[in-house]
Amino acid sequence: MLAPTHMVAGQAAFVALSLAVGHAPSWPEACLAAGAALLPDLDKRHGVVGRLFPWLSEPLEYRFGHRTLTHSLLACIVLAMLLWPLLPHGLWLAVVAGYTSHPVADMMTPAGVGWFWPARWRCVLPGNERYRMRAMGWGELAFAAILAVATIPLLGMAQSKPGTGSVIAAAIGDIATARTRYDAEKGNNRWSLRLEGRDNLTLADVNGNYPIIGPWKAAGFLIDTEGGPQTVCRSGDCNWYAESAVAVKGERQETLTRHIDAEHTSPAALMNALKPLEASGEVYLIGSLTARGIAAQAPSVAVSGDDVSLSYAEPRVIESWGARPLRDLLITVQVRHSPGDTVPKLALSEETAGVIPAELRPWLHEDDKFSRDR
CATH class of the missing domain: 2.30.30.690 (SH3 type barrels.)
Structure with missing residues (x-):
C-alpha cells in the first residue's frame, strides 16, 4: 500500500481505539498516529521512511526481507511494552494504534505480511485473493476514502463526549x-x-x-x-x-497544588488562607497535622491520638475544630479549576499563641488542666 493510505489507516485506527477506551484524541496525537503508521516500512530501503534511515533500512531488508520482522505481531507487542512507561497515555495509544494499523492494512494486499514472524507464514485478509487490494489500484483508493470519511464523525464523538464511548470499559x-x-x-x-x-x-x-x-x-x-x-x-x-x-x-479542568509546611497555626488562620483558593475552584486537603481533641470524620479525616490524617478533605471540615492549636502541618492543597483560571498563592500565618513548646510537653501530665486548655 502507498504511504498516504497507511497514514489515513493509522489515524482511523487511533480514533477508533480512543473511542473504544474513552480517550479524547487531540490533533497532535492523530498526526503522530499517521506518522507511526509509516514506521514498519523501515525494512524497505526505497520506501518513504527507508530513504530517511538508509543505514537501518538496508540491513533490515537484506537480513530479514520486506514485511517480516517490522510487520510482525512480535514487533507490535515489543513496541507497546517499551513505550508504555515512557509516553503519556494518549501518545502511547497513537503510536501503538498507528504502527499496528500498517501490517493489518498490508494483509489486505495479495502478498500479505509475515504477521507471525519468525514463522514463514504469510497472513492475508480476506482469504479470497479476488477481494484483496493491489497497490495504486482503485480498491486502495476507495479503501482510503472510506476510512477518511468514517474518521470524521468518530473523531467528533470521541472529542465531544470523552468517556461515554468507553465501549471496552463499559463492557x-x-x-x-x-x-x-x-x-x-x-x-x-x-x-x-x-x-x-x-x-x-x-x-x-x-x-x-x-x-x-x-x-x-x-x-x-x-x-x-x-x-x-x-x-x-x-x-x-x-x-x-x-x-x-x-x-x-x-x-x-486543571489541577494545581499548594503546600503547607508549618509548625504552628490555628483553624481560623488555616481557613482564611484557603478562602482565596476556594474562590478559584474545588479545594481538597491531603496530608497530616497534630492537634488535640479533633473528631474523626470518615473517610476524609482519620484520627489516632493527636495525629490527624487528611485524605481529600474539604476545607469545611476545619469549621468543627474550634480554636485549638494546630501543630506540625504537612499538607498538600489541591485546587481543581477551569482551564486558564489564575489560582492565588497560599499565605498562611503561623500562630504560636496558646501552643505549648515541644521542650515542655514531656513534663506535662496528659490530664493537666493547663495542657487541655492550651
Whole structure:
C-alpha cells in the first residue's frame, strides 16, 4: 500500500481505539498516529521512511526481507511494552494504534505480511485473493476514502463526549479496570463513576453517576454523594460495594497544588488562607497535622491520638475544630479549576499563641488542666 493510505489507516485506527477506551484524541496525537503508521516500512530501503534511515533500512531488508520482522505481531507487542512507561497515555495509544494499523492494512494486499514472524507464514485478509487490494489500484483508493470519511464523525464523538464511548470499559464494568484508567489519565479532566452496587451497611442499592473526588486505597474510589464522601471498592472494607463501575471522563479542568509546611497555626488562620483558593475552584486537603481533641470524620479525616490524617478533605471540615492549636502541618492543597483560571498563592500565618513548646510537653501530665486548655 502507498504511504498516504497507511497514514489515513493509522489515524482511523487511533480514533477508533480512543473511542473504544474513552480517550479524547487531540490533533497532535492523530498526526503522530499517521506518522507511526509509516514506521514498519523501515525494512524497505526505497520506501518513504527507508530513504530517511538508509543505514537501518538496508540491513533490515537484506537480513530479514520486506514485511517480516517490522510487520510482525512480535514487533507490535515489543513496541507497546517499551513505550508504555515512557509516553503519556494518549501518545502511547497513537503510536501503538498507528504502527499496528500498517501490517493489518498490508494483509489486505495479495502478498500479505509475515504477521507471525519468525514463522514463514504469510497472513492475508480476506482469504479470497479476488477481494484483496493491489497497490495504486482503485480498491486502495476507495479503501482510503472510506476510512477518511468514517474518521470524521468518530473523531467528533470521541472529542465531544470523552468517556461515554468507553465501549471496552463499559463492557467489563470492573472497578479495578476503572481505577487503572483513572490513574493513567487523571489530572486534566473531571471524572465521574457510573456505579451499580449497594451500601455495605444498609444493603440498599446505590446505583447512579457520582463525581470522583480521588482514589481510595489500592483499587477503590472516594466519591461525592448527597450524604457526603463515600468510599467505593469491591470488598466490605468500603462504604459501598461496587458490582459494576465505569470511570467516565468529563469536561476539561486543571489541577494545581499548594503546600503547607508549618509548625504552628490555628483553624481560623488555616481557613482564611484557603478562602482565596476556594474562590478559584474545588479545594481538597491531603496530608497530616497534630492537634488535640479533633473528631474523626470518615473517610476524609482519620484520627489516632493527636495525629490527624487528611485524605481529600474539604476545607469545611476545619469549621468543627474550634480554636485549638494546630501543630506540625504537612499538607498538600489541591485546587481543581477551569482551564486558564489564575489560582492565588497560599499565605498562611503561623500562630504560636496558646501552643505549648515541644521542650515542655514531656513534663506535662496528659490530664493537666493547663495542657487541655492550651
